[in-house]
Amino acid sequence: MQKTFTDQLGNKITINYPPKRIVSIVPSQTELLFDLGLADEVIGITKFCIHPIEKFASKTKIGGTKKLLIEKIRDLKPDLIIGNKEENTQSEVELLMQEFPVWMSDISNLEEAMLTINQIGELVDRAPEAAYLNHLINAGFKDLQTLAVEKNINQTVAYLIWKDPYMFAGKNTFIDDILRKIGLNNIIQQSRYPEIELSKLKTENCQLIFLSSEPYPFKQKHIDEIQSVLPNAKIMLVDGEMFSWYGSRLVKAVNYLFHLQDDLGVH
Structure with missing residues (x-):
């Protein structure tokens, strides 16, 4: 057919x-x-x-x-x-x-990711399975948004994806939307993936710096390098797949992001 x-x-x-x-x-x-x-x-x-x-x-x-x-x-x-x-x-x-x-x-946000899951489900004759995945994703992210308010999470964050030069996830990206969904405010105002000097973030008084595991494999030694330029920021390694893989990975991302919110919450 x-x-x-x-x-x-x-x-x-x-x-x-x-x-x-x-x-x-x-x-x-x-x-x-x-x-x-x-x-x-x-x-x-x-x-x-x-x-x-x-x-x-x-x-x-x-x-x-x-x-x-x-x-x-x-x-x-x-x-x-x-x-x-x-x-x-x-x-x-x-x-x-x-x-x-x-x-x-x-895809540039969670809603578009869920639409894609539905559309791919129809494309490959797996619509009920796709609907079930979306049910789990939707419920999980609703809970994450509720918890962001309850845990008083509203810090400013910069999300690093590359080194030499330093590149960040800016507006109109899937990563930006996920940050917002868990209660964080992306300090990078430029669109897509701009190159920015670390010293510029100093003047912005950025509270959190996330170093992604992909596409650049940031490690502990990079935390030390960046901390010397931004002594007041909390710098964390994060799992890039949980922030940037749309699709069924979002089901696992919910659990990962719950734990991350616990680390960031104002207790």
């Missing part, structure tokens, strides 16, 4: 439904597909699609999110490719679109 869908960039695709040969080129969406029960249908993934790890070894790797191995994808003859506007390279996606149905997401 053929079915037509519209992706989040407005592209119409027609696929053999339900799709039986899926290539996923975004780690968080790969994890979602496996959690929706598509262990057999997902045939190609990127080298960064490490969750769930027991599925990783058995699947064909088709390069990285920004540098796909187009020939390997061709060899797999997918009947559906699922990508994301920010994660993937436009020219590579456009090349694949000439040969295969490619469905693209475009």
Whole structure:
């Protein structure tokens, strides 16, 4: 059976439904597909699609999110490719679109992430499973927002994603929305991922600095470096997957963020 869908960039695709040969080129969406029960249908993934790890070894790797191995994808003859506007390279996606149905997401907040889960659920014939995941995510984040008020969490925060140069998560990003949902105020006003000198944060009187585990793998030694420039800030290593992976990882993120709120709460 053929079915037509519209992706989040407005592209119409027609696929053999339900799709039986899926290539996923975004780690968080790969994890979602496996959690929706598509262990057999997902045939190609990127080298960064490490969750769930027991599925990783058995699947064909088709390069990285920004540098796909187009020939390997061709060899797999997918009947559906699922990508994301920010994660993937436009020219590579456009090349694949000439040969295969490619469905693209475009996500900058939690609500859009939940919409994506629903839409991917419909796309792969797993709508009830997707609805259940969203039920858990919605309930969890409602509780997190309530607790942010109860625990009096309203500190200013800067979220570092890169070093040399220092780059931060700014406005109009998924990370910014998650910070806001747990009661924190992102001090970075610029859009997307600006480069900013640490000394600039000093004048902003930033209370918290989060060092993400990805894409740059920040470690304890970086806390010491940054603390010397910002002696008054509380600097913490945080799990980048919990702040930036949309998809079923958000179910696990709720529990992680509850514990983080406990650490930040004014007791």
